Amino acid sequence: MNDESKEIYIESPKILVTQYIPMGKNNMVSINRHIGAHKAYKAPTEFGMKGAVKDIKNGIFQMEKSGVFLKTVEYSFSNYINAELKNELDTENKMGLSLDKDGMCSLGININNRKFTTDEIKIIIGKITYRSVDYVYPILKDEQQSLLSTLFGVEDILSSHFSITTYGLVITNSLGEGIEINNTKEFRLNHPHKIDSITDWIIDDNTVEGCHIFIGMRAAICVGKPSKNLRSLLQTVLFLKSIFNASFRLFSLIWALGKTIKNINDGIPQSSYKKLKSFNMEIAVINNAISRLKILDKMMDVAIAQKKLKWDNSESKKQFSNIFRIDDEFEDEIDKSNDRNLTLEQIGVDLQGLRASVEQRMDLIMTKNSEFLNVVLLILTLISVIGIADILGFNIFELGVVFVVMIPFIIASLIYIKNYIRNFRSK
C-alpha cells in the first residue's frame, strides 16, 4: 500500500553536519595546542579569534566578539580532537565538535524525547551549518580561513554563512508511529518524496545490520542503531560526500576562472590603457586564486589518500565490502583530482599568455602615445616658428605656407589628445 499521505516524524534525532576543511597535521597540532587538549581542563574555556590579542605588551585586551567554550573530550595531538562546544558558559546546550587531520569537520547534536517534521530537521541542519561559520572557522588559522574563502568564492568566509556547503547525517530510531520500514527499497516505493525533503535526491540506499540508510545529495538518514563498524562506514561516507562538495566547488571555481580569462582575452584588442591596467590587477587576483586552488587541491589529494588508506585497512571495509560504492568513490575523487591538476596547469599557461598579451598591448599603446607626443612637441616647435616668422615679418603667403605645413601636425595632436583621454584619464 502506498502510504505517502502519512506524515513522517524524525524521533530523538542525532544530527551531524560535516564539511571538508583544509587541515593537515601541523594545523591539527596547532589547534590542539591552542585548545590545550592535553591539559584536560575540567571547566570549559573560552576561545577567541586567533590573533585577537593585537598588542601582547598590553595586559588588557578585548575580543572582537564572543568566542566559544570548548572542553576536550578526546584527542590525539596530530590526528584529531573531539570537544564539547558551547557558545555561552551557562547554557545547557552543547555541540560535539570533531576535527581531524584529513580535514573532516563535524558539528553534532543529540535532541532527546522530541519528534520533528522533515522541514524542521532541514532547518536544524541549516542552523548547525551557520554555527560552523560562527563557532569553528574563527578558531582556524588565517591561512585556513583564506583557503576556505577561496573555496567558496567569497571575500571573507566569516561573514558568508550562506555560501558554504555542508553534508548532513541524521540518525533516528524511528520515523514516527505507523511508519514501518522493512527495507530501504520498499520504503522508497511507499514514500517516494518523504525522506528526500531532508536528503535532497537520494542516490543510494541500503539496509545494513538492521539499519536503513538513505544517502542523498545533501544529507543521509540512518534509521536504526548503527554498530561501531557501521558508524565507521558512515564516517567514511560523510568524508567522501564532503570531499565531493569541496571538489565540485573547486571545479566550479576553476571553470569560472577559465571563463574570466577568456573574457579578458576577448577584451584586450578594444581595451584602453586604463582598462588594461585593471586587467593586470584582475590577472594578479586570478593568479593568487589559482595558487590557492593548487594548495587546496594538493591538501585534498593528501586527505583522500590518507582516508583511503585508513578505509582499506579498516574492519568496516572487511565487513561491508564495497557498499555505497565507497571504493569507487575514492577512485573517482582521485581521478577528479588528477583531472583538476591538468586543468589548473592549463589555466596557469593560459594566464601567462594572457599577461604577456596585456603587457604587449600596453607597450603598444605607450609607444603610440610617445610617437604622438613627439608630434605634439613638433607642433609646439612649429608654433614657435610662426612666432619667429611673425617677428621676422613674413608676408601673408609665407605665413599661409607655414599654416598648411602645420595642418597634419594639428590633426596628429588632436588624435593624441583623444587617445590620451581614452587611455589614461580616469573617470
Added chain:
Amino acid sequence: MEKNFENLEILDLDQKKILFIYSLYSSEEKLEFLQYTGILAICYYLMKNSIFPNYKEQLLIYDYKDSRRYLWEDKKFMNDINEIRTQGMLIRARARSQEYRDINSHQCSKKGSHYLRAIWFQETAEGKEILNLLKCRCKKLMYIFLEDDGPYLRCLKCKSQIFIKGFLYDLHEPIKHTYDSFFLIGDDDK
C-alpha cells in the same frame, strides 16, 4: 491562429495562475526565460497576498544566485509546475551562470499563451488581481531581482520596489530545542 482546446479545465486554478505569471515574464518567441528561483519568489509574494490560498509555508534548499539557500517552495507548487510542463505549456531550460551555477528556468510556450487566451485568463478576477499586485504605481510590470538580502520586485521605470520579506529563511536564529553533544566516532573507534 488560436488552437482549439478540447478541455479548458486541463489545468487547475493554481496552475492557470502560475502559467499566467510565466506569460508575463517569459516568451517562446523572444527566447525569454524566468529563473525557477524567480518564479518561486513571485509566487511567494503572491501567496502572502492571498493569491495562492492552497499553498503553505514550506521549505526548499535551492540555488539562490550563486549559493544554496533555504527558501520557500510548497510541494504542491512543484507538482503544479510539473503538470503544466507535462501539458506542454511550459518549456524548461537549463543554463549556466558565469560562476558555473546550473540555472533552472522556464518559459511560457506558444501553446501556453494560446491556452491563456482561450480561457480569457487576463480578464478573470484572479488575472486582474495578479496584474494589480505585480504592477507598480506607474502601471508597469515589476521585475524580479535576486539580491543578497532577499528578492525584490522592482519597476525599471519609476524605480519603486517591494522587498519580498520571508522568502529566504533566516538560519541565524538559535536552535530552539535543548540539545546535547553528539560524536559519530568516539575514542574507542579511532
